[in-house]
Amino acid sequence: MSKELISLSHISKSYDGQLILDDLNLVIHENEFMTLLGPSGCGKTTTLRIIGGFETPDQGKVIFDGQDITALAPNKRQLNTVFQKYALFTHMDIADNIAFGLRIKNKTDQYIKDKIQYALKLVNLEGYEHRMPDSLSGGQQQRIAIARAIVNEPKVLLLDEPLGALDLKLRQDMQYELIRLKKELGITFIYVTHDQEEALTMSDHIVVMNQGYIQQEGTPEDIYNEPENAFVADFIGDSNIITATMVKDELVRILGHEFPCVDKGFGTEKPVDVVIRPEDVELVPRGQGAIPGVVSHIIFKGVHYEMEVQAGGFEWLVHSTKESPVGTEVDIRVDPFNIQVMNKPASEDEQALGVEEA
Amino acid sequence: MNRKTNPVEKIYMGIIFLFMYAPIVTLIVLSFNKSKSRAKWGGFTFQWYLNLVQDSEVLNAMANTLIIALIATIVSTVIGTAASVALTGMKRRTRSLIMGVTNIPMINADIVTGISLMLLFKVLHFDAGFITVLIAHITFDIPYVMLSVLPRMKTISPSVYEAALDLGAEPFFAFRRTILPDLAPAIISGSLMAFTMSIDDFIITYFTKGSGFDTLSTKIYSEVKRGIRPEIYALSAIIFVAVLILLLLSDRMKLQSGKLASRARAGGNEKIKKIGGIVALAGVSLAIILMALAFGGVFSKKSTQVFVYNAGEYIDPEVIELFQKETGIEVVYDEFESNEIMYAKIASDGAAYDVLCPSDYMIAKMISNDMLMKLDWPELPNAQNYIGRQYYESAQAFDPSNEYAVPYCWGTVGILYNREMVHESVNSWDILWNPKYKGEILMQDSIRDAFMVALARRGYSINSVDPDEINTATADLIEQAPLVQAYVIDQVRDKMIGNEAALGVIYSGEAIYTRRENENLEYVIPDEGSNVWIDGWVISRDARNIENALAWIDFLCRPEIALMNFEYITYSTPNLAAQEMIEDEEIRNSKVAFPDDETLSRCDTYVSLGEEGDRLYNEAWKKVKSAD
Numbered sequence: 001m002s003k004e005l006i007s008l009s010h011i012s013k014s015y016d017g018q019l020i021l022d023d024l025n026l027v028i029h030e031n032e033f034m035t036l037l038g039p040s041g042c043g044k045t046t047t048l049r050i051i052g053g054f055e056t057p058d059q060g061k062v063i064f065d066g067q068d069i070t071a072l073a074p075n076k077r078q079l080n081t082v083f084q085k086y087a088l089f090t091h092m093d094i095a096d097n098i099a100f101g102l103r104i105k106n107k108t109d110q111y112i113k114d115k116i117q118y119a120l121k122l123v124n125l126e127g128y129e130h131r132m133p134d135s136l137s138g139g140q141q142q143r144i145a146i147a148r149a150i151v152n153e154p155k156v157l158l159l160d161e162p163l164g165a166l167d168l169k170l171r172q173d174m175q176y177e178l179i180r181l182k183k184e185l186g187i188t189f190i191y192v193t194h195d196q197e198e199a200l201t202m203s204d205h206i207v208v209m210n211q212g213y214i215q216q217e218g219t220p221e222d223i224y225n226e227p228e229n230a231f232v233a234d235f236i237g238d239s240n241i242i243t244a245t246m247v248k249d250e251l252v253r254i255l256g257h258e259f260p261c262v263d264k265g266f267g268t269e270k271p272v273d274v275v276i277r278p279e280d281v282e283l284v285p286r287g288q289g290a291i292p293g294v295v296s297h298i299i300f301k302g303v304h305y306e307m308e309v310q311a312g313g314f315e316w317l318v319h320s321t322k323e324s325p326v327g328t329e330v331d332i333r334v335d336p337f338n339i340q341v342m343n344k345p346a347s348e349d350e351q352a353l354g355v356e357e358a
Numbered sequence: 359m360n361r362k363t364n365p366v367e368k369i370y371m372g373i374i375f376l377f378m379y380a381p382i383v384t385l386i387v388l389s390f391n392k393s394k395s396r397a398k399w400g401g402f403t404f405q406w407y408l409n410l411v412q413d414s415e416v417l418n419a420m421a422n423t424l425i426i427a428l429i430a431t432i433v434s435t436v437i438g439t440a441a442s443v444a445l446t447g448m449k450r451r452t453r454s455l456i457m458g459v460t461n462i463p464m465i466n467a468d469i470v471t472g473i474s475l476m477l478l479f480k481v482l483h484f485d486a487g488f489i490t491v492l493i494a495h496i497t498f499d500i501p502y503v504m505l506s507v508l509p510r511m512k513t514i515s516p517s518v519y520e521a522a523l524d525l526g527a528e529p530f531f532a533f534r535r536t537i538l539p540d541l542a543p544a545i546i547s548g549s550l551m552a553f554t555m556s557i558d559d560f561i562i563t564y565f566t567k568g569s570g571f572d573t574l575s576t577k578i579y580s581e582v583k584r585g586i587r588p589e590i591y592a593l594s595a596i597i598f599v600a601v602l603i604l605l606l607l608s609d610r611m612k613l614q615s616g617k618l619a620s621r622a623r624a625g626g627n628e629k630i631k632k633i634g635g636i637v638a639l640a641g642v643s644l645a646i647i648l649m650a651l652a653f654g655g656v657f658s659k660k661s662t663q664v665f666v667y668n669a670g671e672y673i674d675p676e677v678i679e680l681f682q683k684e685t686g687i688e689v690v691y692d693e694f695e696s697n698e699i700m701y702a703k704i705a706s707d708g709a710a711y712d713v714l715c716p717s718d719y720m721i722a723k724m725i726s727n728d729m730l731m732k733l734d735w736p737e738l739p740n741a742q743n744y745i746g747r748q749y750y751e752s753a754q755a756f757d758p759s760n761e762y763a764v765p766y767c768w769g770t771v772g773i774l775y776n777r778e779m780v781h782e783s784v785n786s787w788d789i790l791w792n793p794k795y796k797g798e799i800l801m802q803d804s805i806r807d808a809f810m811v812a813l814a815r816r817g818y819s820i821n822s823v824d825p826d827e828i829n830t831a832t833a834d835l836i837e838q839a840p841l842v843q844a845y846v847i848d849q850v851r852d853k854m855i856g857n858e859a860a861l862g863v864i865y866s867g868e869a870i871y872t873r874r875e876n877e878n879l880e881y882v883i884p885d886e887g888s889n890v891w892i893d894g895w896v897i898s899r900d901a902r903n904i905e906n907a908l909a910w911i912d913f914l915c916r917p918e919i920a921l922m923n924f925e926y927i928t929y930s931t932p933n934l935a936a937q938e939m940i941e942d943e944e945i946r947n948s949k950v951a952f953p954d955d956e957t958l959s960r961c962d963t964y965v966s967l968g969e970e971g972d973r974l975y976n977e978a979w980k981k982v983k984s985a986d
């Protein structure tokens with residue numbers, strides 16, 4: 001793994017007596033696309049603003065490239081930010097917007113001109129130098145905001161929900177655009193979003209946050225396939241989260257029916273939570289599966305059908321390419337590899353760590 | 359129903375506009391009227407506007423107005439904008455609390471704001487004048503700036519500012535380049551509003567200006583007291599048009615600012631810059647022109663001034679000119695209507711008058727209230743050499759050691775009668791009780807003078823506070839009431855000249871004047887005695903230009919100057935050398951103007967009655983007047 005670039009240690013921050021971040025520790029490596037993911041109010045934006053220098057933590061340190069920058073003013077930090085609402089300077093044209101940072105650094109006119117050309121090319125907006133920001137679309141404005149940030153050659157680019165204000169199609173295009181930019185620039189991106197799909201698509205590393213605590217860190221695959229608790233499981237994609245009992249190693253009792261699984265070490269007859277992704281639930285004809293049920297709802301989603309099945313007193317969410325009309329009697333079957341067993345939070349502290357739904 | 363064809367709406371609108379603009383249209387039309395009459399159209403003229411431009415006092419006031427407005431606008435715009443920015447960053451509760459407090463000067467009645475500022479300045483020992491008015495204007499301008507800037511500030515996302523910081527800008531540079539351009543239309547609109555309010559203000563200015571400093575509004579007010587000149591119509595018309603233009607510009611700014619907020623176009627900013635530039639340029643050039651005009655006025659005068667507060671029509675205006683010419687001291691001259699009004703003004707707002715001319719009893723009151731300064735006699739050689747000893751002695755009744763006052767005018771109270779109508783010798787106040795002259799008698803409509811007549815007739819002291827004596831006098835006055843034609847003051851003179859009455863109580867100074875107009879009028883001081891009064895120059899304890907005040911007093915004691923004044927106002931002068939120089943032998947030897955010592959020995963000056971005495975007299979006077 002590449003070297004550590006930023007590390008946050010024991011960061012706490014509160015507003016008006018309300019704790020936003022509590023003893024947060026986080027390491028960001030060079031050249032990674034790291035995403036802070038969580039519902040609004042989880043502390044992800046505050047974390048980003050502390051890195052950017054717009055907030056000062058009540059406690060803890062921010063180390064950047066080996067130096068303590070906790071008290072350094074934002075204009076002295078070697079990083080740049082792309083804001084949610086673009087924050088372009090509306091009374092300056094595009095070229096002046098992009099040149100803003102370079103002029104402050106007293107770069108030569110030729111250098112600035114070259115940089116503007118380079119940046120506009122990078123964001124696919126060549127020829128827009130003399131347009132005013134308000135005459136551009138939202139997506140174009142966001143790309144200008146990115147161009148304005150990257151011409152300063154920051155080591156880290158902070159992006160605060162940069163696609164939040166765009167419509168769905170544009171958002172998807174911009175996701176690929178950002179991945180491409182990241183590769184071309186070869187710098188670190190720290191990205192804040194509440195959109196799990198965005199996070200899964202773009203990131204090298206995801207940090208799931210809730211109520212000021214980090215819930216889980218890992219690659220998109222880790223986070224999706226092996227959520228460590230019910231909050232993560234619920235927040236990342238759709239899930240069936242069911243209270244169950246671990247009978248013994250590799251055997252779990254779900255809704256009164258025993259299922260083989262691959263998890264071990266939870267003890268015997270222990271209450272647990274199990275997560276089963278909707279696409280991992282198989283509907284088989286009556287008599288061939290573990291739990292009998294009836295399809296109660298179905299909608300067509302394009303790539304698959306989304307169905308609700310009443311089985312064993314639980315409403316199962318099922319994704320399948322095969323259609324089963326409402327009223328069909330089916331059995332539920334789950335492959336042992338697709339059952340994810342999680343510890344139930346035992347203490348109140350653990351509960352506060354984020355099991356509560358967002 | 360088709361809206362366009364509804365005549366009621368149009369008529370209604372028409373009436374509203376008529377009510378709103380008819381007075382102003384009248385004013386503007388009259389400002390071009392050649393005839394001074396308000397009722398007659400005498401043809402079109404620019405005369406009043408031309409007169410205005412040549413009137414240095416008006417130009418001075420105009421310069422003051424604009425300088426105050428300009429500085430107040432600049433300062434309040436900076437403070438108001440800074441406050442708006444700071445408030446936006448605050449928590450909501452703190453913000454609404456502070457907004458409430460800062461809005462008070464705007465919703466508060468002007469008169470309350472004015473008086474409280476005046477009191478504050480007094481407590482802090484600020485000299486009322488340019489600075490106090492400026493501070494007051496800044497105070498009430500700030501909320502107007504905030505009213506315009508704060509809503510705009512709330513629409514500006516702080517991330518634009520943060521983006522600038524993020525790109526390496528220092529905080530102030532970031533503010534200047536990001537937030538300020540977005541605020542500009544609101545700031546300009548707010549400052550125009552503040553400028554208008556400042557130009558417009560009368561009440562607060564009136565209470566904080568002190569003496570000798572005027573803005574246009576206070577100048578107009580003082581002019582109106584003397585009767586409205588057509589120049590004032592012209593001036594008012596100019597102010598109206600100026601304020602109208604400013605308001606239109608301010609509205610335009612707000613409109614632009616609103617457009618910008620909703621959907622700014624590339625050209626919008628350019629336009630605002632242009633308009634802003636034009637406004638700023640116009641403002642600055644206007645200010646420079648007027649400052650240049652007023653240069654000889656406002657700034658050069660400060661050093662050598664004297665603030666004089668005298669009774670109305672109590673000096674030859676030429677004397678003021680001569681004094682200014684000779685000494686180079688500028689005289690700021692104000693007039694009062696009565697001793698009581700003068701006293702109230704000095705006691706209440708500490709108006710910075712240096713030198714005053716009250717009457718005897720008022721001088722006594724001011725001495726006892728520690729409002730006067732002891733005179734520096736070596737600086738007053740003329741006052742020592744030419745004012746008669748006997749007048750200083752008389753003055754000891756109210757100024758026991760002759761420390762405070764230099765006698766200026768003096769006189770007696772007596773009976774003026776028409777020889778054609780009264781065919782007997784008049785030597786007693788008794789004649790005013792003679793039923794023969796029923797309806798032909800004029801009494802002074804003043805407590806002291808009326809009771810003086812009644813008390814003297816009975817042989818009592820004219821300063822008596824003995825309840826029995828006052829009761830007797832009251833009964834006498836009530837008994838006399840049916841015979842009296844009227845209780846009046848100035849009209850005694852006019853009615854006697856016009857043969858409208860046979861007998862009247864009058865001051866000796868007026869008697870000399872009436873004699874010129876009507877040969878049959880004769881003035882007599884009755885044998886029972888009467889009042890002799892003295893008005894004197896004194897220096898206020900708060901005087902700032904003491905040397906100039908002394909120079910003023912001593913100048914008035916020069917024989918030739920005292921003579922000029924005597925001939926102009928016809929009240930007796932205590933200046934012996936001036937008395938010698940009176941050319942008209944008849945007047946020089948007149949017993950009316952200069953009664954002999956024997957007559958004077960029968961006369962007393964008024965002394966202060968004290969609180970209890972004042973109360974007794976007031977109650978008795980009420981009884982007399984209700985019997986009238």
